[in-house]
Amino acid sequence: MNNDLFKILKELKEIKPSADYSKKSKKLLLLEIKAGKRYGFKFGDILTSFYSRKFILSTVSAIVLLLIISGGIYYIKNQANESDLIVKASEVNASIQVKLNEIQYLIKNPNNNFDAGKIIVIQSLLQRAADDLRAAVSSNSQDLNQSLEKIKAVQEILNQIDASPINK
Amino acid sequence: MIDGDKNLIEKAIKGEASAFGLLYDKYQPQIYRFIYLKVGLREEAEDLTHQVFLKSWQNIENFNFQGFPFSSWLYSVARHQVIDFYRTKKTSIVLEEIVELKTNDPSAEEALDSEVILEKVKKAIAQLGDEQQDVIILRFIEDFSLQEVASILDKTEGAVKLLQHRGIKNLRKILNSKP
Numbered sequence: 001m002n003n004d005l006f007k008i009l010k011e012l013k014e015i016k017p018s019a020d021y022s023k024k025s026k027k028l029l030l031l032e033i034k035a036g037k038r039y040g041f042k043f044g045d046i047l048t049s050f051y052s053r054k055f056i057l058s059t060v061s062a063i064v065l066l067l068i069i070s071g072g073i074y075y076i077k078n079q080a081n082e083s084d085l086i087v088k089a090s091e092v093n094a095s096i097q098v099k100l101n102e103i104q105y106l107i108k109n110p111n112n113n114f115d116a117g118k119i120i121v122i123q124s125l126l127q128r129a130a131d132d133l134r135a136a137v138s139s140n141s142q143d144l145n146q147s148l149e150k151i152k153a154v155q156e157i158l159n160q161i162d163a164s165p166i167n168k
Numbered sequence: 169m170i171d172g173d174k175n176l177i178e179k180a181i182k183g184e185a186s187a188f189g190l191l192y193d194k195y196q197p198q199i200y201r202f203i204y205l206k207v208g209l210r211e212e213a214e215d216l217t218h219q220v221f222l223k224s225w226q227n228i229e230n231f232n233f234q235g236f237p238f239s240s241w242l243y244s245v246a247r248h249q250v251i252d253f254y255r256t257k258k259t260s261i262v263l264e265e266i267v268e269l270k271t272n273d274p275s276a277e278e279a280l281d282s283e284v285i286l287e288k289v290k291k292a293i294a295q296l297g298d299e300q301q302d303v304i305i306l307r308f309i310e311d312f313s314l315q316e317v318a319s320i321l322d323k324t325e326g327a328v329k330l331l332q333h334r335g336i337k338n339l340r341k342i343l344n345s346k347p
Contacts, residue, residue, distance in 0.1 A: 009308040017200040033185045
């Protein structure tokens with residue numbers, strides 16, 4: 001084997017990542033880049049500083065609290081008969097809740113194999129979705145179209161999340 | 169520096185994610201290979217490779233066009249990522265097991281032998297010291313020049329030559345030793 005060592009080393013150049021991994025990793029990277037830009041901070045800092053379940057759980061709890069507040073606002077809006085807006089907002093709210101439940105299930109069950117980095121990114125996107133949704137339903141009734149546009153934008157964020165599965 | 173790369177890097181520095189996506193397509197396989205040969209586990213290599221590109225995007229403004237390829241800079245980021253990985257993860261890393269298969273087909277036997285030899289060399293590389301690993305991978309698998317390797321490792325060419333000599337000697341020693 002000694003004489004062929006350099007030839008064998010060259011053969012190791014055939015090692016390649018799987019196409020599936022490369023595709024998913026690129027998609028997630030671009031998602032992370034876009035999310036990082038919007039917030040004006042670097043995700044790497046967060047990934048290295050807060051890679052613990054405790055942090056993830058507390059963030060999820062904070063988002064749940066935000067959604068409860070949003071729920072109250074929907075109720076007030078319902079009183080004002082803005083039914084179309086409320087129906088759409090409720091649908092989006094339910095989608096956010098489903099994603100949060102999925103994350104909580106993954107985190108709480110130690111047997112689950114999940115990517116903490118990916119979850120943090122998805123949480124940030126959900127946080128953004130919840131903020132936008134809150135802004136949409138708390139606008140004045142004259143801004144109905146604007147609110148609907150905001151809700152559509154939130155739906156876009158959720159579509160991005162759907163394109164990147166949480167568990168490995 | 170390849171002109172196409174320079175153009176993409178400039179666009180990425182300006183914040184164009186799609187330009188960085190193209191750089192990712194081009195360099196991800198070799199960065200993955202470098203990391204995989206150092207950590208020995210596919211899943212760890214995948215996670216680390218992802219982190220390398222994320223960090224590279226975040227720090228791409230710090231990249232200087234100094235005549236060395238963009239990949240040299242990426243390798244440098246990858247090296248530090250692997251060092252951090254070993255610093256935080258104290259558990260020992262075991263190379264994926266070699267699957268011993270028996271067959272009656274001579275050509276299949278030959279292919280299997282070749283696979284086994286490759287696995288042995290992979291394991292032997294993993295047993296080298298960190299810097300010797302870097303030099304062996306970059307010089308003999310990735311075909312970098314002494315000057316480029318010196319730039320990636322932040323060492324003189326003389327120091328790289330010495331690491332190369334010792335790395336090859338140790339690699340032969342490991343391969344010749346009985347399992």
